[in-house]
Amino acid sequence: MxxxxxxxxxxxxxxxxxxxxxxxxxxxxxxxxxxxxxxxxxxxxxxxxxxxxxxxxxxxxxxxLTAEQRDSWDRNGYFILERFASPDTCASMLTRAAELCRLDAAGKSIGHSLVDPERNPWADAVNPEDRVSKIFVLHDWDPVFGPFARDERLLEVISDLLGPDVDCFLSQFIFKNPSAIGQPWHQDSLYFPFEPDRQVGVWVAVTDATPVNGPLSVLPGSHREPLHEHVPDRRPDANLGYTEIVDMDFVDAQMVLMNAGDVLVFDSHLMHCSTDNESDGARAAMVYHYAIAGTIDRTYQHLREQSEAMGAMPDDIKESAAAGVEESPYHWMPVWRDGSAVP
Known part of the structure; x- marks a missing residue:
């Protein structure tokens, strides 16, 4: 829609x-x-x-929200905004992500973003972006990804779910290149030990998500579940931060097939996963995470208490936790205040 x-x-x-x-x-x-x-x-x-x-x-x-969207949010924990991002927007995101990978590979600055290499790289990789899993933290500085995080049409939807004051605190571009393995069943709230503990994720399909290129699957209604125990993904080629829920029955899971430009809006407690990319092309997506302004972030405290609770973390995050750092490792950016977009 x-x-x-x-x-x-x-x-x-x-x-x-x-x-x-x-x-x-x-x-x-x-x-x-x-x-x-x-x-x-x-x-x-x-x-x-x-x-x-x-x-x-x-x-x-x-x-x-439409009645259909509200019903899906309440019952299932997600809904899809069809054709939300234009073809030009998707093309710009894909081009910019590749550019950032090439700059990083050449030793040039890409701001405070983090390029995470693919642990199971594509055998036919040619360019730097073919060997990358994700680029983290793009919402608060990048000239392409930042404006989308502040898109007023999107923020009106997000604020309808979270309230009149909203921050964007995390973003990541996912390449999901050929041969990349899927991410196990998990809840995003595991990675966000916040108060309050409900956030909203926005998953932008930059390319089509098909049955063979590693689409998402979701467990409708699982957003009503508490945060489940997650165990670290022990596969040798598991990507950064991969964990897995092992105490849940996923027989009612549904695959989420999307066209480029579609946007999945989902609750942070919704259980979801992805499969391996068995195609010969990337399944690219751009993901943003939003929370109520004033949210208390206890990430470092959580990591000190349970060092593997969030899976493998970057060395600087682990070092900061061990050193007693209290401020957030996330990049909190005000995007909506008192019912209006923040410039």
């Missing part, structure tokens, strides 16, 4: 069963008790306080 501009979208307001469209402005203004001035969804949303019980905004409740 393509996301329309905010002023063209329907805004659903529940007051004893009544539902108004954004075009029904006279009735909507009267129902909400706000001056008849701006009709943008954001202007209405700022009139509400976020309910402590649910992520909807309340007088009744207000959401820019």
């Amino acid at each position: 393509e996301v329309a501009p905010a002023d063209a979208r329907r805004l659903h307001v529940d007051r004893g069963g009544a539902c108004f469209g954004i075009g029904d402005v006279d009735h909507l203004d009267a129902a909400l008790g706000v001056p008849h001035t701006s009709h943008r969804a954001g202007a209405y949303r700022r009139c509400f306080e976020r309910s402590p019980v649910t992520s909807w905004y309340r007088l009744g409740f207000v959401s820019i």
Whole structure:
């Protein structure tokens, strides 16, 4: 589903069963008790306080999500925004990621990003990007990936789930080149020992995700599970930070096939995995993680208490944890405040 501009979208307001469209402005203004001035969804949303019980905004409740998206989020823990990113955006992301790999291979600066090599490299690799698993931390500095993290259309969706004040704290470009192995079943919340412990992930399909190139699979409804025990992935070619849930039945898992430009929005407790890439092309994706502003990050404390709890970590992270560092290893960037995008 393509996301329309905010002023063209329907805004659903529940007051004893009544539902108004954004075009029904006279009735909507009267129902909400706000001056008849701006009709943008954001202007209405700022009139509400976020309910402590649910992520909807309340007088009744207000959401820019469709009923189908809200139902999927509540029941399954995820939904897909179809054709959200344009072909040009996907092409720019793929080109920029390759450029960063080549700069890094040449010993040139790529800011504070981290290039993680593929442990099971492609036999036909030619260019540096063919040998890379992921590039971490792109959201807070890169001229291509940063603007997407702050895309107002996306942030309106995220803020509907998290509230009026949102930060982006982590990002990673995933190449998933041919022969790359899949990531075992896990919950992203394992890597985010935060308070509160619910975050929202955004998985942008930069290329098509097909049955043979290592797509994601999810376990619908598993977002209602607590954080399960994860054991380190002991495969010799396991990539950085891979862990595995071994105490859950995944018989009801569903494969998530996506076209380039589709965006998967998912709860950090949702159990998901990927399979090996058995194709002759990359299955590229760009992932962003968002949290409520003011979230308390206890990553270093967690690592001091359980050194292998999050799988294999970069040496600098382990050294900082051992040294008693308390500030976050993540890169927290304000993106949404009081119902508006942060420039």
